[in-house]
Amino acid sequence: MVKSIRRRRNVIALLNVILSIMILWFATKLMLDVVVIIGILIVVLFTLLIRQNKKYHNAKLIHDNCILMIPVATIILKHSSQEEIIEETVISTFGIMIGCKIYMWGLNGVWGVRLNSIEIKHKHISFVFGKKNETTRVELLHGITDIQTVLNIKQRLWHETGIMATICDWQ
Numbered sequence: 001m002v003k004s005i006r007r008r009r010n011v012i013a014l015l016n017v018i019l020s021i022m023i024l025w026f027a028t029k030l031m032l033d034v035v036v037i038i039g040i041l042i043v044v045l046f047t048l049l050i051r052q053n054k055k056y057h058n059a060k061l062i063h064d065n066c067i068l069m070i071p072v073a074t075i076i077l078k079h080s081s082q083e084e085i086i087e088e089t090v091i092s093t094f095g096i097m098i099g100c101k102i103y104m105w106g107l108n109g110v111w112g113v114r115l116n117s118i119e120i121k122h123k124h125i126s127f128v129f130g131k132k133n134e135t136t137r138v139e140l141l142h143g144i145t146d147i148q149t150v151l152n153i154k155q156r157l158w159h160e161t162g163i164m165a166t167i168c169d170w171q
Helices: 002-028 032-064 147-161
Strands: 066-076 083-092 095-098 101-104 114-120 124-130 135-141
Touching: 002 032, 032 066, 032 083, 032 095, 032 101, 066 147, 095 135, 114 147
Parallel strands: none
Antiparallel strands: 066 083, 066 135, 083 095, 095 101, 114 124, 124 135
16 A cells, blocks of 8 residues: 555656646746646645655555554444445554555644554454544454454554553453
8 A cells, every 4th residue: 555655646746747847848938828827737736746745654654663464454434334345454553554544643742643542352453543522433353363362462552552452352
């Protein structure tokens, strides 16, 4: 997933370079109306480039600090009752990357998004994170069958995030 985000960033950068060359060419031909339109496109693409670069940086941060990788995951958001099946989910010290969607926590200090709780059930692992007034709950199918692996993940999550995971539904 990091590769696809990087690829999008590179395509936007390439388009920006091509448009910059075009604007110079049209400026020498004194086609000012075309120069203005291309200039607006360059500003829009540059804004997209900044956003995509930030997304790439966050995805790389999550991927490089991986605690647990789940090959296939089901996400259930609190505000909507719909389920989504996504391939490759990375759980990290700094957030979760589900496909190309990134949920970050713990980067903006006291006022930012914080991880509140982790619950590991027999089939699901759930994370609750957010700010004071709004929280998000993400549930992922983990496919882990060994209790020792679960205990190791619990210890690693506590060590990396400072949140002690609750284990439920395990005998």
